[in-house]
Amino acid sequence: MSGNSHRIFMAALLAATLAVPAQAQEPYVPQGHTPVMNAVDFGALSSGRAEQFDPVTAMRVSKTPETVMMDGMAVPMRSMRTIDSGIVVPDGNGGLIWREGARPEPDPSHVAARELKLKVRELADQLLSNIDRKFMKGVTAMPVSLVNQDDFEESSSFGRYMAEALFYEFNQRGFPVREYRGGDLVLRKGEGEFLLSRAQQQIYVDSGMTMFVAGTYYQDKQNVFVNVRMFRAADGMVLRTAQLVFPQSDVSRRMLANTGKRLEETYVGMNDYDMLTRAFDLTAFDLGEDFH
Numbered sequence: 001m002s003g004n005s006h007r008i009f010m011a012a013l014l015a016a017t018l019a020v021p022a023q024a025q026e027p028y029v030p031q032g033h034t035p036v037m038n039a040v041d042f043g044a045l046s047s048g049r050a051e052q053f054d055p056v057t058a059m060r061v062s063k064t065p066e067t068v069m070m071d072g073m074a075v076p077m078r079s080m081r082t083i084d085s086g087i088v089v090p091d092g093n094g095g096l097i098w099r100e101g102a103r104p105e106p107d108p109s110h111v112a113a114r115e116l117k118l119k120v121r122e123l124a125d126q127l128l129s130n131i132d133r134k135f136m137k138g139v140t141a142m143p144v145s146l147v148n149q150d151d152f153e154e155s156s157s158f159g160r161y162m163a164e165a166l167f168y169e170f171n172q173r174g175f176p177v178r179e180y181r182g183g184d185l186v187l188r189k190g191e192g193e194f195l196l197s198r199a200q201q202q203i204y205v206d207s208g209m210t211m212f213v214a215g216t217y218y219q220d221k222q223n224v225f226v227n228v229r230m231f232r233a234a235d236g237m238v239l240r241t242a243q244l245v246f247p248q249s250d251v252s253r254r255m256l257a258n259t260g261k262r263l264e265e266t267y268v269g270m271n272d273y274d275m276l277t278r279a280f281d282l283t284a285f286d287l288g289e290d291f292h
Helices: 003-019 039-046 108-128 157-172 250-257
Strands: 036-038 058-061 066-070 073-077 080-084 087-090 096-099 140-143 182-188 192-196 202-204 210-219 223-232 238-247 267-269
Touching: 108 157, 108 223, 108 238, 108 250, 140 157, 157 210, 157 223, 157 250, 210 250
Parallel strands: 140 210, 202 267
Antiparallel strands: 036 058, 058 080, 066 073, 087 096, 182 192, 210 223, 223 238
């Protein structure tokens, strides 16, 4: 066969191949089992909203499909007998292995804890979104424990956690945060090294460059209400605010119930910073070098 004849023959063979509609390969179904179809396929056939189903959810359907009309087109549809989320893993050959049985659910307490973390992130977004960075140049934030809305002398594990989490969220967004609870480094044999302290101490604050991040919380049987604001230490001017309302969970109830000791009085020197820093025995920390 000449070169031209060979090319003509191959073109005719390709055209004939394309003209024959491809036969859809029937999925393999083990003997004694009813067909299993993917939930996305079922969702697309029944409602056109495949996103309603988990893509790896399997379901048993009838063997013989019926025909329904959708947008003027005949579409095959099988009746669903059972649905089983199970666990689907790759089989290493391009297919899937489906293990029957309920998919293990995550621990509800862990889910609630992670939800609480996301709530703090939402608070930080409200406080810092679209903030004028030039106006805030050189400013340092100091998150403090949130307090009971009905008793400013009371906090809880919840209020203390919110402050701790805001330290993280502000830092992750590039906003300078000052740790003001640093005390003397204490080494305890068999226990470890300790630096942070809530013991009564003097805390010197540069009132012109410090922003307190404080707020309140309130709870009822079903909900938790949180209000936070960022305000200047110098004059109490509120610059940013944020608030949340979210449903109670076992985690939030336990944290709110753990009020612990009532807040103790301490001293914060805001207006006497220049005078206090005249002493020669102050450390670099006291002199405010950590602000920059």
